[in-house]
Amino acid sequence: MTMETHLLRTFVTVARGGSFSRAARDLGYTQSAISQHIAALEQDLGTALLTRRPVAPTRAGERLLEHAGPLLTRLDAARADLARLTAAPNGRVILGLTPLSLTAEVAAAARRGTELRVLGREDVLTEVATGSLDLGLVDGMTAPSDPLPLPDFGPLTTTVVGERPLAVAVPDGHPMAGRAVRLAELADAAWIDAPDTAIPLERLRKFASTDGFRGRLRYTGTDVRGLLGLVAAGQGLALLPADVITGVSALSLSSPRVVHRTELVHGDPGEGSALAAALTGQRP
Known part of the structure; x- marks a missing residue:
């Protein structure tokens, strides 16, 4: 069983989008190539992963999707982590925020040249891990002083920003x-x-x-x-x-x-170090 990465990525894209043609557009393949990828993966695993009409995961496909999504994210996160080591400074910091983490204090801490992107919780975490965001603010409900239950997307640092x-x-x-x-x-x-x-x-x-x-x-x-x-x-x-x-x-x-808790999430913050320090009340 080889389960090549590009086949897994094709499967996840088809399963989440519910369409072979949409996956072909998103991934830059022909629809015939998408079908071949899925067939090869099903042959490798010895089981059907998708129904065709409508396009939806089978029971085995749902189970594979639970494993494949985090696995592909971790691979992308590893690439991003290595890329940060050699990235040239560009003077721009991209901060991703969940809607409830954009408080007056966060707005006041934003530096000139910062780009703010309001996203869903999982999107913030994924894009920080994969390098699309320099820093991320995520929020949630937890017991007082307890950390948020975040998925493991690699070696990310989390720091509390506030509770309310x-x-x-x-x-x-x-x-x-x-x-x-x-x-x-x-x-x-x-x-x-x-x-x-x-x-x-x-x-x-x-x-x-x-x-x-x-x-x-x-x-x-x-x-x-x-x-x-x-x-x-x-x-x-x-x-x-x-x-x-x-x-x-x-x-x-x-x-x-319970409280509402906001945490800052980042890998190597790089040029975002000053903003990270301002958000968490620390010295850069």
Whole structure:
């Protein structure tokens, strides 16, 4: 079993995009070559990885996708880590941020020549690891002083930037408005599934030890104001840092003891060293 890297990359692109023709455009191959790659990988592994109509992973394909995505990211991260050793300075620093990590303090720390890119959590981590970003700010819910549970994308450094309280954004007139609530009390409420903007619902289920918190609708944007507009319209609830909740009501949490935590992630920061120091309150 050889499982060549280019075959794995083709499989991941087809499986995630759900299309052989789209994968051909993205990877610069012909559609016939894409089909040959998938056939060769299936022959190597001795099992079907994709159904063809519609194009979707089989059970074996889903399992391979769990392994292949992180493996390819680690390979790209290794290339980027080596490239940083010989990279020539260009005077530009690219900082990737999740929507909830862009605070007034972060904005004030930005240096001249810094490019800011607002991305989803996983995209920030992947692009830092693979060298598309010099620095990244990621956020999430965790117990006070606990690190964020981040995937292993290689030798990256993480440093805490700040912690702040969380609250549940609810429409004005919500029956629980004005009181502190236990998160588990809201397990059966309607929620907005906004994994890149609010705290992901899977994290709520973990901390409340319940299989509730089902999304009424899914929001894949990175606009916090847009999400709060959906809350105001009664489309569902969202767990957010208390200081970003405006235009709607907020319920404070009595349990569990959790905070919103932001961390800086980087490899060798290079020209981003001064910005990294400013973001973390350290000397460069």
